[in-house]
Every structure is written in structure tokens, then in C-alpha cells.
Amino acid sequence: MDESPVRRPRIDALPENTRYRDTGCDLYPSCLRCPLPRCRYEEPGGAPAMLRTGRDATIVRLSREQGLSVDELAARFGLSRRTIFRVLRAARQPEELQATG
DSSP states (O other), X not given: OOOOOOOOOOTTOOGGGSOOXXXXXXXXXXXXTOOSSXXXXXXXXXXXXXXXXXXXXXXXXXXXXXXXXXXXXXXXXXXXXXXXXXXXXHHHHXXXXXXXX
């Protein structure tokens, strides 16, 4: 009776030595070809938070460099004026803390 032990993959095995199904997520069909810097499931707040961060940086940049008004930014991004004010205020707060510190 030859009972060979069941081989389980090592926890630290290289990806090419494991049976990995690259199923992706609802944003991208492949994890290995995903353009996001971090996995949406590893980021606090998930994909919406990641997308908001880029959007907010663009809003601040357009406000500073091109001098777009709150109304113009709200129309361009499909957001409320209140959201634009929040984004701009959040960008100013670190600068204000450095000026007073």
C-alpha cells in the first residue's frame, strides 16, 4: 500500500509555481495587468476612494493653474458646488497648518 502524502502548495511559493486564476475584479478583468497602483481591496475605502483622490488632485490643479471658478469645476466634474468647496478646503488645510507651525 503506497500512500504518498498530499502535496499542498507552499505559502511562500512563487506565483508561477502555483495554480493562480487571474480573475480580476469588476474594474479590470486581470489583476496582473491592472493599472491601479494598489489593489482596490487593499485600499481603505476601495476603488471609490482611489478614484476620488485623483479627481480631487485634478480639481485643485485646475483651480490653481487655470483659475477655474467653483461653478466651472462643478460643471466639468458633475459635482455639487459644496463638494468642490470641500475639496479645495481640504487642499488648503495642510498649507495653513505649515504657515502657522
